[in-house]
Amino acid sequence: MQFKTTGNEKILLVEDNLVNCEIAIDMLETIGFDADVANNGQQALDLYDRNQYILILMDCEMPVMDGYSATRHIRSREKKLQNSSEVKASIPIIALTAHVMDSTKEKCIAIGMNDFLGKPFNLSDLKLILSKWLETEVINVSMHRHHKFCVAHSINIDDIKSDEVVLNYKFMEKFYLKQKRDGSNLISNIINIYIDQSSILLNDLTEATEKKDAESARLALHTLKSSSDNVGALMFADLCRNAEKTCLKNNIDQTLLSQIYQSYSKVDKALKTILNNVGGW
Template identity: 30%
Template sequence: MFDGLDASKAGHRNVEYQQVRFLGGNLGQGVNGREAVDAVQRHCYHLVLMDCQMPEVSGYDATGEIRELERSGQCFTDDRGPLPIIALTANAIKGDRERRIEAGMDDYLAKPFNPEALITLIQKYARVPGHASDTFHDLTNAHPEAPLQESPAVNDAPDITDQTLPIDIEELLSRCRGDTDLVARLLEMFEASSAEKVQRITDAVNDGDRDAIGDAAHALKGAAANLAAAHLRDRLRELEMIGRSDDLSDAERCLEEVKAELQRFLAAVPTAIQAAHRND
């Protein structure tokens, strides 16, 4: 399987990689649409996960190029038909469905997605001989979920169901298949990279650059959504929509709300990591 995903979305990539390995598959990766097109000319993949918004060449354009290469016989194909391409998108904007169809995409997966949704599409579309289970294990039979163990009663143990936390730890653990080490790594990676990403948004707001505001907010929104940080995601979604509009009058106000919610998120990271490990 090939995963074409914007390099700025490392959190998505780590979760996807973990889920595909859990199914028994292998994952090739690219950081932009150009790498996705080049990869399918060199290797035979069972399926492509294509981020719609990537630098250099968008997912839509990359898919169009791949379909043209298939028609001209310049990329790997076989008697099982065209290479399945699944769009990864965080947007439900009017016209997106038509763009995906026009580009030649087979289906789409809305971000953030849960493991079951990804598994369902892999097993539906993976282009392998015989049944999908020949290559990708049947999750429901091969990897039954062990029941979560109750944590021993500890007075200072964080409550993972605490609705005041800006991170839904139970949801994040579910997306990571219960891998608490992966949860910790993702949170730490986000913590380490967030300052630079917010600075990009701040610079864009100060410059009045609508496209840059929208793109930078979109990238950070995706990471927040993937980490089950709903409040931060919502603030970034609002800022992204402001950037996509013609009116930036609320951009500074919304940016301050993003910064405040981000600080609340970062302050909760140690507690979230502790909670995840206590649930292990």
């Protein structure tokens, strides 16, 4: 069932990762949708109660209240209002999750979500899911690459890699093309948010390790993994992903953590090299 639109409605984006928020908002604006942002499930409920939305993009793991609980509350409120003149139509809720296993998908559907979108997702993925659930024409945005990012900005890749590729430049290239079209500071914004957020998360990870708090370490690693995937730091994201899995077993792998800190220093250097070339451009 599609939700009919009139062209001026908003989407509610529920996501606690600031890097992911910046990228998702840009994608939504590129497609032609405005969005409000909530950083946890409780904020999402507050915004839902005060506003009309045509669709909710709901992260599953968040502080304060997770996406599963927020969805249950929304569905419960819809049910209570069924006989009210102020009833809201049942809103499509799309789960945003890095876990695309069948068990996770089943859990999302069981608690009342309509569909799911694996993270990280690209513009085509987002357009496809919106077209599926909204009765509206999602514009066809061309992502044809006219230039190679590194060539366009004379970035010497040898300066920002040792014996492995630190960044997948296809991720930065798409941000560059968008920035070139609209004159925004998209690349600078994303990189600065990522660096600031990562610094905080790595400090959280260090504190959690010292306290032998595997769950707090896992939460920091989970957020680092997700935002790193989105900026193209794929090898670093994989290290975080592997360390997160060990934390689920209540074990903090010191060898993996050492590799994570070493790898991040290379990611940080690579991103700052990009900032020096295109920062504020």
